Amino acid sequence: MIPDRTQKHAAFSLAVLLALIVAGHAGNAVAQTPVKLPSGDPCTVVPLSDVQRAFPGAKPGARERRLEKDGITECTWKDGSGVIVFAAQEFYGNDSAMDESRSFGQALAGSNTGNARNVRYEILTGVGLGNEAVAFVEANDSKRGIVTEGAMLTLHRGQRTLWLTSPALATRDRAAALKTFEALGRIAAKRLN
Numbered sequence: 001m002i003p004d005r006t007q008k009h010a011a012f013s014l015a016v017l018l019a020l021i022v023a024g025h026a027g028n029a030v031a032q033t034p035v036k037l038p039s040g041d042p043c044t045v046v047p048l049s050d051v052q053r054a055f056p057g058a059k060p061g062a063r064e065r066r067l068e069k070d071g072i073t074e075c076t077w078k079d080g081s082g083v084i085v086f087a088a089q090e091f092y093g094n095d096s097a098m099d100e101s102r103s104f105g106q107a108l109a110g111s112n113t114g115n116a117r118n119v120r121y122e123i124l125t126g127v128g129l130g131n132e133a134v135a136f137v138e139a140n141d142s143k144r145g146i147v148t149e150g151a152m153l154t155l156h157r158g159q160r161t162l163w164l165t166s167p168a169l170a171t172r173d174r175a176a177a178l179k180t181f182e183a184l185g186r187i188a189a190k191r192l193n
């Protein structure tokens with residue numbers, strides 16, 4: 001069981017990552033007139049049974065509407081104590097999965113942009129989108145300059161992008177976390193067909 005302060009830190013890390021996502025794309029979304037919002041329920045990107053397989057005890061996803069004015073749909077799944085364990089966001093954009101991932105991977109190095117090169121990006125070819133499925137999973141590591149933990153999978157096809165994020169995966173074994181992202185990514189990629 002994870003101590004309560006670790007869960008709060010993980011929730012804070014996800015909040016920081018999600019805030020950076022919004023800050024990074026709000027300008028693009030605001031520049032578009034009108035903002036095009038992806039159709040469908042973001043909570044159906046990954047079925048609850050698959051979320052629970054990856055995150056036992058996860059409750060049904062809840063749609064968050066706070067980003068819809070910026071053209072981003074969002075769903076969060078929480079554990080029994082109310083801590084977010086998984087989130088899915090969808091929007092329209094032109095950047096590749098690698099560009100998107102690098103934008104947010106830089107945040108893991110804090111203000112030292114030189115340390116951003118230490119974030120390890122993985123192209124997940126098993127997701128079925130080739131080089132358009134990129135993940136990073138990083139725990140805090142002061143020796144490498146990683147000051148904020150984070151775990152994110154970016155899927156991109158055409159004009160559509162999906163972000164899958166999880167503070168829970170950032171605290172797991174990296175190889176196992178990447179396998180989890182690959183499994184969830186195969187499911188979520190169907191949304192982009």
